[in-house]
Each structure stands twice: as structure tokens, then as C-alpha cells.
Amino acid sequence: MPPKILIVGACGQIGSELTLALRDLYGQDSVVASDIRPSSSKALSEGPFELLDASNYTNFLDVVTKHQIEEVYMMAAMLSGTAEKFPEKAWELNMSSLFNVLNLGKEKWIKKIFWPSSIAVFGPTTPKTNTPQQTIMEPVTVYGISKQAGERWCAYYHKRYGVDVRSIRYPGLISYKTPPGGGTTDYAIEIFHEAIKQDTYTSFLSSETALPMMYMDDAIHATISIMTAATEAIKVRSSYNLAGVSFTPAELSAELQKHFPDFKMNYEADFRQEIADSWPNSIDDTQAQLDWGWKHDFDLKMIVKEMLDGVKSMEKVSD
Numbered sequence: 001m002p003p004k005i006l007i008v009g010a011c012g013q014i015g016s017e018l019t020l021a022l023r024d025l026y027g028q029d030s031v032v033a034s035d036i037r038p039s040s041s042k043a044l045s046e047g048p049f050e051l052l053d054a055s056n057y058t059n060f061l062d063v064v065t066k067h068q069i070e071e072v073y074m075m076a077a078m079l080s081g082t083a084e085k086f087p088e089k090a091w092e093l094n095m096s097s098l099f100n101v102l103n104l105g106k107e108k109w110i111k112k113i114f115w116p117s118s119i120a121v122f123g124p125t126t127p128k129t130n131t132p133q134q135t136i137m138e139p140v141t142v143y144g145i146s147k148q149a150g151e152r153w154c155a156y157y158h159k160r161y162g163v164d165v166r167s168i169r170y171p172g173l174i175s176y177k178t179p180p181g182g183g184t185t186d187y188a189i190e191i192f193h194e195a196i197k198q199d200t201y202t203s204f205l206s207s208e209t210a211l212p213m214m215y216m217d218d219a220i221h222a223t224i225s226i227m228t229a230a231t232e233a234i235k236v237r238s239s240y241n242l243a244g245v246s247f248t249p250a251e252l253s254a255e256l257q258k259h260f261p262d263f264k265m266n267y268e269a270d271f272r273q274e275i276a277d278s279w280p281n282s283i284d285d286t287q288a289q290l291d292w293g294w295k296h297d298f299d300l301k302m303i304v305k306e307m308l309d310g311v312k313s314m315e316k317v318s319d
């Protein structure tokens, strides 16, 4: 029997693709999509959907019991850029939704939890290149502080109450199906839409800002891999480092120019530059490779090709 799964934040950038991937794997009816707002996606509405405010425990428990949910993927969060504008709201949302899902695990309503962490847990004092799994972590953003605290709570609930919670530190995720929601790495998505529309893009990060990035298909693959790995394989109960590719805005622009020779990139760094400067340039994910066999597939060249094809096909559909 496939597990009964609930995706919280199913209308978001990761949630939307994760819902479809899990429905492909386990069947439409096994995967309940949920979000705080109604879905406008035709694909999502082909399976069960619930309106759910993850910061409301009673609402959360009602949906879990109604569908006899066994596994929750808790994908709702306020990302780094937006969180800097609304610090208290971000802390409240990111932490209350995590506590609610951890308590559902503690009270044995559900058996397994996925909760995403981020490279934002690292800070300016962290070694920047090939950042190790265990290292100095002094995040300077609200989002990073919430993710770092969240990691400690995951490890605590696992150790103290035996909650089977699993987590990945996502790098910047690149995808075209659903727009990203207020992150510092969003430039690496906006650039494709603008390159196709007008051959030019103004990056809000400076040309030499290298950041760890990953194509969405790799991220979905990693998420499902860690959740389906044997319990004994999961040795890290805070969160795993995960690496894909690392590149700068200038390198991404150069790769795009191979497809659009007239493409021109301008640079006007804004408040997100300081956030990006506090994050690693690249990540060492040896532990994820050893524990549950992680390996990424997409390099920069492949990402650019997939994104251009994908964005073009989406724009045709909306014409």
C-alpha cells in the first residue's frame, strides 16, 4: 500500500512539482495537496486538495485525520528576501508550521516528516568553499536563523521523541513551472524569462557572486530519495548538505549568450547582495552521498537548455 501523503505549501515553487512527482509515484489519491490559498493549477486539482493554514494546529490535525495522513512534506515557508522585510512574521510562520508538524509526529498522528532547510543556515563566518556538513553556523538573516533553529528542533524531536523527521539544506532552486517566492537566488530564474522577452536582464546580485544552485528535478529527486531511504541510513537528523552546481551571475549570463548572442546582462545590486555575501559559494555533500546515495544530474549547461525550452513552452501556453 502506498503511504498517504500531505504536501503543505503545494502551490509554491517546490510544492507544486513535488506533488506531481509523488502522485506519479504513489497515485493521485495517495497525495493530498494543501495550501493556505486555493490552487489555480489544473494539474494540482486533478487530485485531492485542502485549504490549510499550517500555523493553525487544529486545522492541520483536521486535514491529517480526515485523510489518514502518514507522511507530511512541510514546504510552506517565507524565503530570505521577503523575510528580511517582515522579520517577525517570517519567524512566526516558519517556526509555528514546523512546531505543528513536529507535534503531529510526537503525538503519533503521522509517521514521517520532510522539512526543508537551506544554505541560509550558514553565515559570514562559515568556510565559503566546499562548506562542510558540520561547521561554524552564524546566520545573519531571519530566514537563516529560522532554518538553523528549525534544524536543531528537528534533531531534538528525533532524539527526545523518536520523530522520524528528515531534512535537506536546499541550495538556490531553478525551475520554470511555478514562480519562486522571494528568495535571494531568484535572479537565476528571472533571467530566463527576461532573456526570452527582451534580450537583457538586470541582476540584483553582482557579477561575481557565486552561489550553490540546483535544478528542480534534482531537488525533487533528492527529496524523494531521502524520504524513501531506510530509517537506519539517515544518520543526520538536523539537515543534510546538498550540492548541485555553483555559478556566478556572469557565468550564467555567458552560458545564456551561447543561445542568445545579443543577450546583455546589467548589474544593480540591492539588499539581497548582503544576504548572498553571507552564504557559501559551494557545498560539500559527501555525507548525503554516503548515507543515502545522493548524486546530482544537472550541470549549468543542461540547466540553461532545460530552462529555455521550459520557459518558451510555458509562454506559448499562456499566449
Ligand code: AKB
Pocket: 079, 080, 081, 117, 118, 119, 120, 143, 170, 171, 172, 173, 182, 183, 184, 185, 186
Ligand atoms: C532563498 O534564496 O531564500 C532560497 C534558499 C537558498 O533557501 N532559494
